[in-house]
Amino acid sequence: MPKVVPWFALLAALIFLPHVLSFSQQEILVYLAINVLIVTSYRLLTLTGEWSLAHVVIMGVGAYASALLTKMFSVPVPVSILLGGVIAALVALVLSVPLFRMKGFYFLIGSFAAGEIIRLLWKRFREPFGGPKGIKGIDPMPDFSIGIYDFDFFEPISYFYFAAIVVAVCLLILWRIEKSPVGLTFHAVHWQDKLAQAAGVNVRAYRTLAFTIASGFAGLGGALLAHYVGTINPNSFDVEVMVFVLTWAIVGGTATFYGPILGCVTLTILNEVVLREMGFEQARPLIYGLILILSILFMPKGLESLVQKLKPGRKSAVPVERAAE
Amino acid sequence: MTKFLEIDALTMRFGGLTAVDGLSFTVDHGTIHGLIGPNGAGKTTTFNAISGFYKPSSGAVRLRGEVISGLKMHEVARRGVVRTFQHSTLFAELTVLENALVGTHMPFRPNIFAAIVGYDRHDRTGAEARAREALEFFNLAHLADNRAGDLSHGHQRALGMAVAYAAHPDVILLDEPFTGMNPEETRVMMGLMRKLRDDGTTILIVEHDMQAIMGLCDRITCMSFGKWLAEGNPDHIRHHPSVIEAYLGGARHVA
Numbered sequence: 387m388p389k390v391v392p393w394f395a396l397l398a399a400l401i402f403l404p405h406v407l408s409f410s411q412q413e414i415l416v417y418l419a420i421n422v423l424i425v426t427s428y429r430l431l432t433l434t435g436e437w438s439l440a441h442v443v444i445m446g447v448g449a450y451a452s453a454l455l456t457k458m459f460s461v462p463v464p465v466s467i468l469l470g471g472v473i474a475a476l477v478a479l480v481l482s483v484p485l486f487r488m489k490g491f492y493f494l495i496g497s498f499a500a501g502e503i504i505r506l507l508w509k510r511f512r513e514p515f516g517g518p519k520g521i522k523g524i525d526p527m528p529d530f531s532i533g534i535y536d537f538d539f540f541e542p543i544s545y546f547y548f549a550a551i552v553v554a555v556c557l558l559i560l561w562r563i564e565k566s567p568v569g570l571t572f573h574a575v576h577w578q579d580k581l582a583q584a585a586g587v588n589v590r591a592y593r594t595l596a597f598t599i600a601s602g603f604a605g606l607g608g609a610l611l612a613h614y615v616g617t618i619n620p621n622s623f624d625v626e627v628m629v630f631v632l633t634w635a636i637v638g639g640t641a642t643f644y645g646p647i648l649g650c651v652t653l654t655i656l657n658e659v660v661l662r663e664m665g666f667e668q669a670r671p672l673i674y675g676l677i678l679i680l681s682i683l684f685m686p687k688g689l690e691s692l693v694q695k696l697k698p699g700r701k702s703a704v705p706v707e708r709a710a711e
Numbered sequence: 712m713t714k715f716l717e718i719d720a721l722t723m724r725f726g727g728l729t730a731v732d733g734l735s736f737t738v739d740h741g742t743i744h745g746l747i748g749p750n751g752a753g754k755t756t757t758f759n760a761i762s763g764f765y766k767p768s769s770g771a772v773r774l775r776g777e778v779i780s781g782l783k784m785h786e787v788a789r790r791g792v793v794r795t796f797q798h799s800t801l802f803a804e805l806t807v808l809e810n811a812l813v814g815t816h817m818p819f820r821p822n823i824f825a826a827i828v829g830y831d832r833h834d835r836t837g838a839e840a841r842a843r844e845a846l847e848f849f850n851l852a853h854l855a856d857n858r859a860g861d862l863s864h865g866h867q868r869a870l871g872m873a874v875a876y877a878a879h880p881d882v883i884l885l886d887e888p889f890t891g892m893n894p895e896e897t898r899v900m901m902g903l904m905r906k907l908r909d910d911g912t913t914i915l916i917v918e919h920d921m922q923a924i925m926g927l928c929d930r931i932t933c934m935s936f937g938k939w940l941a942e943g944n945p946d947h948i949r950h951h952p953s954v955i956e957a958y959l960g961g962a963r964h965v966a
Contacts, residue, residue, distance in 0.1 A: 559827055566826030567812070567819070567838065570805075574813040577802045584762065584796070585878055586788035586817035595823070 400550060404543045412542035414658045416614055418651065419549040420607045423556050425634045425646040427603035430560055432640050433569065434596045435576035436493050439628055440481070440501035441604055446623030447504065448474035448605025449612035453524040454514055456613075463527050467552075467609040474605020475598045477504075482594040498625070508620040520619025524612050545614050552610060556603050561643060563599065572596055637681050639688020648689045653677075713776035715740040715913065716761075716792075716882055721770035721780070723756050723937075730756040732937040733770065738882070738930075743904060743914045745928035747921075747948075749957055753937040754917045755797065758886055761915070762794040763787035774882070789817060791881035795888065799867035801874070803860030807851060810859050810870055811842035814877030845877035846870075849903065864891040869900065876907070883907070885916040889923050901927050925949060933957070 404412050428441050452470030455461040461469065481500050488496045508515040515521070527539040527548065537544045563569055571592055574582040579589045612618050638649020656677065661670045685691065716738040723731040731753040738744045746754050759765045761772050763784040772780035779787050788794075802810050819838035825831035846852045849869040854862060859870060868888060875883050885904075889897045901923060908914055908929075918924050924931065925945040933940045933948055935957040941948060948954055 562827050562829070563823060566823070566831070567816075567821035567835065568823045568826055570809060570812055571816060571821060573805060573809075574802055574816075577804050578800060580764070580784070581796065581800050581802065581874065582813060582816075583784040584788055584794050585814050585874060586785050586793075587813070588783075588785045599823075 401547075404546055409542065411659065412546065414654065416542050416546045416549055417611075418654050419546060419553050420611050420614075421631075421634070421650050421654065422647050423553045423607040423610075424604055425631055425638075425650045426557055426560055426643070427600045427607070428631055428635055429640050429643070429646045430564065430572075430603075431596050431600035432635065433564065433572040433576060434593050435579075436489070436593060436597070437632075438485075438597070439494055439498035439625065440504075441600070442623045442625075442628040442631060443501035443504050444474050444478055444601040445604040445608035445611075446508070446618070446620075447477050447601075447608065449608035449618050449623070450508065450515060450521070451605070452609035453521045453612045453618060456525045457521070458514065463525055463613055467606060467613065470609030470612075471602045471606030474608065475602030477605075478601030479594065479598045482597050486590050486593050486597070501625075501628075505620050505623065516619070518620060520617060520622070521612075522617045524616050524618070526616060527613055549610050549614070552606070556606060560599075560603065564643060568592075568595075633678055637678060637685075637688060639690035641687065642690045642694075644693070645688050645690035648693070652689060714773070715775060716915070717773040718757070718761065719771045719773065721757065721760055721772065722768045723753070723760055723765060724768040730937050731760065731767075731934075734934060734937070734939050735770075736932045736939065736942060738913060738915055740913055741908060741911055742929040743908050743916060743927055745924045745931040745945075746915065746917045746934065747924055747931060748934040748940070751936075752934045752957075754934065755886060756937075757934070758794065758884055758915075758917055761787075762792060762884055764794075788878065788880075792884065793875045793878050793880035793882070794884035795871045795875050795886055797886045797890070799864065799871065799891075801859045801867055801870055803858070805859055806855065807846065807857050807859050807862070807870060808839075808842055808855040811845050811873050811877050812838055814845060814874035815841045817878050841879075842877055845873040848876060849873040850899070865893065865896040868892060869896075872900075872903075880912065882913045882915060885914060885918075887918055888916065889918055889920045897923055 404415055407415065424441070424445055431438055431441070448470035451473035452466040455466040455469055456463055485493060485496050485500060508520070509518050511517070527545065529536070529538050531537065535547070537548060539545050539548070571582070571587055574587060575589050575592050583589055608623070634650040634653055635646045636649070637653060638647065639645035657670065657674055661673055666673055714737045718734060718736050721731055721734045722729065734757060746757065748754050756765070760767045760780060763779070763782050763786065766781050770780070771778050774790055774792060777790070779790055779792065802813060815838040818841060819834045822831060825834070843852065843855070846855055849872060851866060851869055851873055854866065859867065862870060868891060872885065872888060889900065892900065897920065904914055904927060916924070916928065928945055930943070931945055931948045932942045933951070933954045940957055941951045941954050943951070
């Protein structure tokens, strides 16, 4: 089967890549894996046509929830990561009640306001959120062994493998949702919500469903981050980070599953590796911004449109990271 | 005996404008019922009020005795009343088959957990069979893989109806279905609608093409300036003095 060959190549690359990278680059790789999950889950929300500015804050909800669960209730870390995702989804479910009274631009602004409220609550309440300084000394993942490989979570490589497996499973689930009748209904809600309603689709329920699922996976990503970094504060999840997520999605393109992943990977490599290596330390945001403007001007359909030109026969490519499992 | 679809003193006000004013009529089961009237008579507004797009200012719409006015559009649809839209309201970015698949949303309700674990094969094949059946019925099967936005106007209108048909409705509300169709397409479509009716689907239709309306409908309600004007079979309506007056202007100038 020639089709599986690229997947094995990718799997091999993902296994061996960290070993040729420096320590700081390995750390970036961990962030990259988590960011891929954030931006892919964000795409699920955009399928219904709504763009939220609360996604990163929701990711923070997962991070805070998981950190607090381990600290206050001594929940084991892997369980708390999952619960972090569940709690983020529940918070999103509650938020969706007022937010989905709005559409389009108003939803965008409303989601921003809702996100800021949550963030300011973290800042305001020292108990239990730690105030502006956030939470420190979050329990790391406990080390474990699977026979052929010993996970030592002091090493970024180990955490990368762990995060990559979790992210790969999440991407597989997101992929299956998108390719299911539920995913088709999301598209229907986006393109013609009136016609969808006439076909009996409860448009608001589907918008809420997309928002809740996307938020759940974002929360999971946030929890993964929290237990890696060990410290989180309200500013780790501010609107600046949200702008990065939006940039990845826009530069990559949101028409395909792999578009945002492509955007995230390309821009991260560009930002962290190329520009840093070239010594543009101070001017990095400037150049980054310039590239963003140029790519929107000359590549309005995103990086994915380049890929589609390269292989005209295959319309739907499979997500890049899926083989990481 | 409860009436099948009953519009009872339906009134729709927009600010100071009364678009529909105390309109009452009944649609019998298994008939093709036409709603006609000059431009601005309030036909489409009536449609929107029946399908749940608008909430009536007063009055009620009852289906088998149950009040459906004021419900949301998807709730009305779930009770068996499915509408089509004026112009080509479709999922233009999706394929023809995917459009019809959205139409099968009600008979084959998607389940997200089943979808993730792959336990919904049965539903998916069922939905696809129903979608293809709907395309077949409206002679669109050969276009299944085309983008809906790329279809010709007549095909787009037919697809709009196929989406509604895929939902197994009891009542189809057709809003100007023949607009943009050539006479041959209109003729074929009329045949399909008769077939639909004979299968037990009730059709309520708003249309400007008088020839089509007169040839197709079992019963016609004519309205003018938001009010009920006349009702009867096509022959009755064709010769009704008020209808002629509404369309052609006051007779007093002629006399």
